[in-house]
Amino acid sequence: MSREIDDLDDLFENAPCGYVSAGPDGRITRANSTFASWLGREPSEFVGRRFQDFLNIAGKIYYETHFAPLMRMQGFFNEVALDLVHADGSRLPVLVNAVERRDQEGALRFVRITIFNASDRRRYERELLEARRAAENANAELQKLNHTLEERIAEAVEARMKSEAALRQAQKMEAVGQLTGGIAHDFNNMLAVILSALNLLERRLAKGEDISRYIAAAKDGAARAAAVTQRLLAFSRQQTLAPxxxxxxxxxxxxxxxxxxxxxxxxxxxxxxxxxxxxxxxxxxxxxxxxxxxxxxxxxxxxxxxxxxxxxxxxxxxxxxxxxxxxxxxxxxxxxxxxxxxxxxxxxxxxxxxxxxxxxxxxxxxxxxxxxxxxxxxxxxxxxxxxxxxxxxxxxxxxxxRYYGAAETRKRLEARTLARGADSEVVLVVEDDEQVLALTAQMLRDLGYGVIEARGGEEALAALSAHPEIRLLFTDVVMPDMNGRRLAEKALERRPDLKVLFTTGYTRNAVEHNGVLDPSVNLLQKPASLEQLAVKIRTVLDG
Missing domain, CATH: 3.30.565.10 (Histidine kinase-like ATPase, C-terminal domain)
Structure with missing residues (x-):
């Protein structure tokens, strides 16, 4: 048993790497002869001192700010490159590993630090790399005459592949952007149907069986789904801002x-x-x-x-x-x-x-x-x-x-009371989705407004000519054949006094640029509650 202990002690002292043991307080209790010889010191000189005392200034700062916290958090670190200071003041690059040892109750017993002389490793790596490069150069020279044409062909093929990969990536990103916008538009249309129907249902059943909590839960779920869509648009920097x-x-x-x-x-x-x-x-x-x-x-x-x-x-x-x-x-x-x-x-x-x-x-x-x-x-x-x-x-x-302009603020909408209209205040609702159109029109009729429906731009222009009593054009932005912005331009050419309110779940830059609303544009985001619709319609009509 004594001989085995002596053998282990000899292995510790004369190992090809440095070994240091530190107590729970971080002070060194033992350092092997290999480590001491690297720094031109005796093993006893390390006892009672901290490992970081033998690092250069940059190494001390790096040790305290990065690896000491890492050690406390996970109990070990591997392959940390540091510089030790020799007794003569010279620098010795090393790679350091450390690991904690704890007892069964979890109390820290000691820390074992293993040090590898990086200068030797780097020299061996450099020599190996130089030998490898020499062999590669010799082989390249040997094959150069035979493979010149093949190399040029390979370079041309590689350049073409990179060009095609870049083109595919650009097309992919464009497709992803278009898909994101399309999903947002269609998803918000579906949510608009849900939210509008629930609002109408809530009003129709106000005097019947108490189902308000189910309606509230459904409205809350729809609102949260709408919030997810808005957050996705926000992350992709495509939400509409009103600065x-x-x-x-x-x-x-x-x-x-x-x-x-x-x-x-x-x-x-x-x-x-x-x-x-x-x-x-x-x-x-x-x-x-x-x-x-x-x-x-x-x-x-x-x-x-x-x-x-x-x-x-x-x-x-x-x-x-x-x-x-x-x-x-x-x-x-x-x-x-x-x-x-x-x-x-x-x-x-x-x-x-x-x-x-x-x-x-x-x-x-x-x-x-x-x-x-x-x-x-x-x-x-x-x-x-x-x-x-x-x-x-x-x-x-x-x-x-920082903003250098005048401190004029937009009027903010607050749905304190359900703003109502009159039959004489006629709203032309333009929407290509049949369900959204029907429910939006019904919501406006419930608010007291006169309503005329249109399923696209041409039908809306015909309705404007036939009904001079129309006071407000309430149109979706994203529609086939003629978008809401183009419809509004044509409508205002005929009726300069006409009020215009856009609605959409995704604008595709029709009424805003870089996510910011164009001046004097009124926009109601889909889906909107009955209260939000009431306030916005009233605000636009009242100017």
Whole structure:
């Protein structure tokens, strides 16, 4: 037994690699002779000191900031390239592996560190690589005369294949974009039928059997499906935005009460609002939803409560930052949402903005919240960045371009009461989908308006000529033969006083460009509830 111990001790001391053992406090308890000889020291000189004491300055910083946290989190790391400092001050490149050893109760007993001399390995690799290259060069020279023509043919074939692959990729991306838009349009048409029918059913059965909770559940499901569609469009930067000049400080202050109710009593809300904050030009509703999304994610990360901070600041992104984040250099307004939650690992941060990616359990998240925020920020010409550390929390910072124009805001719609019309207020409804047309017309009749139906552009123009009493053209945007924008142009040539309201689930840039509504355009997104329809129709008619 004693001889076996001696053999193991000899193997430890004279192994071709360095061995170091450290106690639970991180201090070295033993180092083998191989490791000591590499650094021109005696093994006893290492006892009581830390492994990082023998690294160069850059290595110490790298060790403390990257690999010490990694060690605490997973209990090991492999093939870490570091530089040790020899007793004479010279540098020794090494590759380091480390692993924890724990007892049955889980308490840390010691850490075993294995060190490989990278200078030897690199020399062997260089020699092997040089020998391999020499052999390859000799073989190439030998075959060169015989294969010159074949090589040129192969290069031509490869170039053609790359060109065809690039073309196929471009066609594929175009097809995906068209498919996304088509799905959004058709899906929203179906949702419009569901939502309209449920609204009418709710009114018809108001005095009958109590089925309101089933209707509410169906309406909620349809609304959530519509939200998924909108989030997909947001991620692909194809949602329609209605930007207005606003001050983020005022918006955050207005949201504070809603945020406190959403976060609950276990989470303390704090705001740090910069003085003299610049204006931004953005869609207020979408920005509010983005901040609410971030706040809900932060609340879910603070399972035992904590603190959520919303901060604003003026920032400047120089050309280097602009190029790094694919935004124009210049002045930006930052809105940051910071929590004291569990934090995210680097691999989770890398995937956080991917659609349908979520770390929540089944049924607790769609994985579209952050992707929607990402798409909105990018569509608005801004930048979004995640800063996170396990156990310390997460900060998500949104940067939106400064706006230099006048501080005039759009009038926001609020469905406080069900705005009604009169028979004399005639609305021409134009829609190529029969069910959507029928239900939309019935909803308007229930609101008190006179209604004339048309199934396309030519039929709508004929109705305008036959019915001078028509006051409002309410038309779908995406229709065959003649889209809603072209129909509106022709209608206004005949009736300059005619009011126009567009509706769609996907505009295909007919009434907006780069996701922003054209000036003076009125748009109602599909699907819309009866209350939303009532307010929008009333607002457009009243000018």
């Amino acid at each position: 207005e000049p606003l001050y983020a400080n005022q918006m955050v202050a207005e949201m504070s009460e809603l945020l406190r109710r959403t976060l609950g009593e276990a989470v303390r809300l704090e705001t740090v609002l910069a003085g003299g904050l610049w204006q931004i030009l953005t869609d207020k509703n979408v920005l509010e939803n983005a901040i609410l999304n971030l706040a809900i994610n932060a609340r879910d990360a603070m399972t035992e409560g904590g603190r959520l901070t919303i901060e604003t600041a003026n920032c400047h992104l120089d050309e280097a930052n602009g190029a790094e984040h694919d935004v124009e250099p210049g002045q930006y307004v930052m809105v940051a949402v910071t929590d004291t939650g569990t934090g995210m690992t680097p691999d989770v941060v890398a995937k956080a903005f991917d659609p349908f990616f979520t770390t929540k359990g089944p049924g607790k998240g769609t994985g579209l919240g952050l992707s929607q925020v990402f798409g909105f920020v990018k569509q608005s010409g801004g930048h979004i960045k995640i800063y996170s550390e396990i156990g310390q929390g997460t900060s998500i910072k949104i940067y939106l371009p």
